[in-house]
Amino acid sequence: MNFPLIANVVVFAVLLFALGQTRHKQWSLARKVLVGLAIGVVFGLALQLIYGSDSQVLKDSIQWFNIVGNGYVQLLQMIVMPLVFASILSAVARLHNASQLGKISFLSIGTLLFTTLIAALVGVLVTNMFGLTAEGLVQGSAETARLN
Numbered sequence: 001m002n003f004p005l006i007a008n009v010v011v012f013a014v015l016l017f018a019l020g021q022t023r024h025k026q027w028s029l030a031r032k033v034l035v036g037l038a039i040g041v042v043f044g045l046a047l048q049l050i051y052g053s054d055s056q057v058l059k060d061s062i063q064w065f066n067i068v069g070n071g072y073v074q075l076l077q078m079i080v081m082p083l084v085f086a087s088i089l090s091a092v093a094r095l096h097n098a099s100q101l102g103k104i105s106f107l108s109i110g111t112l113l114f115t116t117l118i119a120a121l122v123g124v125l126v127t128n129m130f131g132l133t134a135e136g137l138v139q140g141s142a143e144t145a146r147l148n
Contacts, residue, residue: 008047008061015039016068 019039022032051058095101126132 002057004051004057005060005064008057009064011043012061012065012068015043 019032019036022035027035047058047061091104092101095104
């Protein structure tokens with residue numbers, strides 16, 4: 001590890017600590033998120049201006065920063081499914097009329113199928129508009145097989 005990399009990681013840790021201290025302030029969540037976003041953009045632009053986009057120090061720094069970012073995203077993904085399950089379960093438990101359950105289930109499944117249909121149509125439309133084929137996928141598989 002070289003000094004610029006260590007300095008970048010230390011500055012990143014200090015910024016994270018400073019953002020963590022906002023929990024003691026009476027700020028709204030939206031304000032905290034926007035402040036964090038602004039600090040992140042300024043820090044990223046500063047690193048970009050100091051080192052340039054092709055710098056190995058910047059690439060190594062980003063790998064260290066991604067430990068925090070990827071960990072945060074994975075923790076969010078881990079908690080989403082139980083929260084969705086619990087909210088659906090509590091909504092079903094609060095229903096007093098059994099006929100409402102069928103109506104809600106039909107609307108939920110219908111909405112899911114409708115949005116899936118829209119996604120499929122957008123995929124087909126984009127594929128036809130830009131003349132995309134599976135040729136790149138086959139080439140990628142051939143390259144992977146060649147490397148192994």
